[in-house]
Amino acid sequence: MNPYQQGHSGYNSQPRYLHNIGFSNTAPQSFGNPLPMPGFPTTGYPAPQPGYSTGYPNSQGYPNSAQNYPSSAQGYPQPAQGYPQAAQGYPQAAQGYPQAAQGYPQAAQAYPPAAQGYPQAQTGYPQASQGYPQANQHQGYPSHFQSQIQQSYSVSSNPVANTPKSKPTVVPANPFDPREDxxxxxxxxxxxxxxxxxIIQVLTRRSNEQRLRIxxxxxxxxxxxLVSDLKSETSGKFEDLLVALMTPLPQFYAKELHDAIAGIGTDExxxxxxMCTMSNHEIHVIKQAYTAIYGTLLEDDLRGDTSGNFKRLMTSLCMGNRSEDFHVDQQKARDDARSLLQAGELRLGTDESVFNAVLCSRSFPQLAAIFQEYHNLTGHDIDDAIKNEFSGDMEKALRAIVKVVRNKPLFFAERLHKSMKGLGTNDRQLIRIMVTRCEVDLGDISNMFQSKYGExxxxxxxxxxxxxYKKCLLGLLGLY
Structure with a gap:
């Protein structure tokens, strides 16, 4: 897969790069949401101007005919009486429409006061300085649309604002000159x-996209x-780390997944x-990269190399169809908690399909609420219930989802610790986490590592x- 795409011929423009070169700290928001949001108008049309009626002309914006427009017997004179005097029906020349010698009226003089039949400026036409509303205003929508908007996107700012920002250890270099590098x-x-x-100081201080541009x-x-030159000049784990740094992230993940299921045995x-930590957007991009490299579908290869409940769980996660709504529905959380309790501890055997459905489709904030409701119902943690009800790879996968929901940096800190403890080192796991998380939350992972293990x-x-090899890893931590 060629991650580059030249500008149009005839123009002296910089090379344009495909949008899925790698994942950034802002993915998936930075790539937009292709699905329409319920309650919102079709993308591309401007929002209504503030101050216009919240309905059609018998609603709030325009006055009712019985209230502000005079009746036919009062407002419109009889033919024998002629037109009313200027002081009665229409405003005087100095108040309403100006004399011809005065040119166009000022904004405040163009319309008569509200008492003469027109609505006030606040409820009628907007002032000239107001312009179009901000994107998060809904003054122009009818009231029933406003309720739909609040229900479908009720977390417009607060939960996002309250979400702590992650701490990457590698950020894009600025200024950046790829030819100089x-x-x-x-x-x-x-x-x-x-x-x-x-080599270390250049490659560990540039983002994945910047390395590809270099x-x-x-x-x-x-x-x-460049990759061939790096391979010829280095060796061992240092070479593996540099090659990983020079690989587009979707391709890197695709290769890790392929190697985990290729050959004899599977690295679950x-x-x-x-699969348990990626967002919907990231899963879809990885699937595209996988098919481009190996010519097969990731889902088919996963299904062909796994079995049982773990196979069904991997298939569900491979769909990349988890809800990503930040809104938490407490009533649904209680209902799901009861469903999990009835499918596990309150019956003989376990209905694995209920756990699969809930943990693979609910959003992470909603899952956090479900886990809390489960604790309120039973007095013990959902993690304990999973350990008692499941075993093997299915248990590890479900517990991984629980850990990621509660504290993703801690999940990766535990995996880093596992890769280095005891005799020997799982270098592949160490390289994978350091390379893929350094632009996302490696700073948080490092803090959680110290908090849990005291070192x-x-x-x-x-x-x-x-x-x-050690110096390059420290470089990714920003310590070399």
Whole structure:
């Protein structure tokens, strides 16, 4: 899959890159929501101006004919009487419409006062300075549309504003000159010997998209592939880490999933880590990358390599159809908590389909409310119930979803700790988490690591890794 796309011929423009090169800290919001929101007008039409009627002309905006317009016997004179005097029906020339010598009237003089039959400016036509409303105003919608809007998008600002921002350790470089970076890398690998420090400092201080732009400029300037040069100049785990850094994130995830299910045996931990933590948008982009690289559907490969309840759970997650509404419905949370209780602890055996349906389709805020309601009903945690009702990969996957809902950085901190504890190191897992989370929340993961284990992530990396591999990992933490 070529992540680059040149500008139109004939124009001296910068290269344009496909929108799915990688995931940013703002995904999926930055890519928009292609689905229409219930209660909102079709995208592309401007919102109504504030102050216009909230209905049709017998509603609030226009006066009722019986109230403000005179009856035919009062307002319109009899033919024998002629037209009324200026002081009775129409405003005087100085008040309403100006003399011809005065030109166009000022905004305040164009309409007579509200007492003479027209509505006040606040309920009628807007002042000239008001213009169009902000995107989150609904003055122009009828009242029944306003209630639909509030129900379908009731969290317009508060929950988003209250959500703490994540702490990435790698942010896009600014200013950024990809040709200059390409020259630095070329110099670091040219001739005898390799300047690993220069390579680390460039690649660990650029975002994934910026690294791809550097590779594009590298091939443009020198006619060589940057990844091939890096492979020829480095080796071991350091080489693996650099290649991971130079891979577009969707392709990287696709390769990790493919390697987890290819060959003999399956690495279910990789499937759980990726499929249980990704957003709908990320899952769809990974599926596209997977098909582009391997020519098969991710869903088909997952189903062919798993079985039982775990197979059904992976299939549900692969749909990427989880609700992403921030609004929490407490009544539905109580109903779902009761359903989970009846499907598990209150019956002989377990109805796995109920757990599958609830944990794969409800939004993360809604799941948090369901878990709290479950605790209120039973007096113990949903995690304890899952441990008692399930086993094996299904248990690990469901518990992973619970952990991600409650504290995603803690979930990844535990996986980093697991990758380095004991004899040996699970370098693939370590590289995967460090590379994929450094632009999202690696700072939070590092803090949670220290809070839970009493030691810093830096100290564990220094004690478990060595050489340029260790320095590059520390670089992703912003410590080299």
């Amino acid at each position: 390409a020259a630095v890398l070329r110099k670091a690998m040219k001739g005898f010997g390799t300047d690993e420090k220069a 590779a594009f400029e590298f091939k443009t300037l020198y006619g060589k592939d 931990d990789v499937l759980i880590e990726v 810093t992530l830096q100290s564990w990396i220094e004690g478990d890794c060595s050489g340029h």
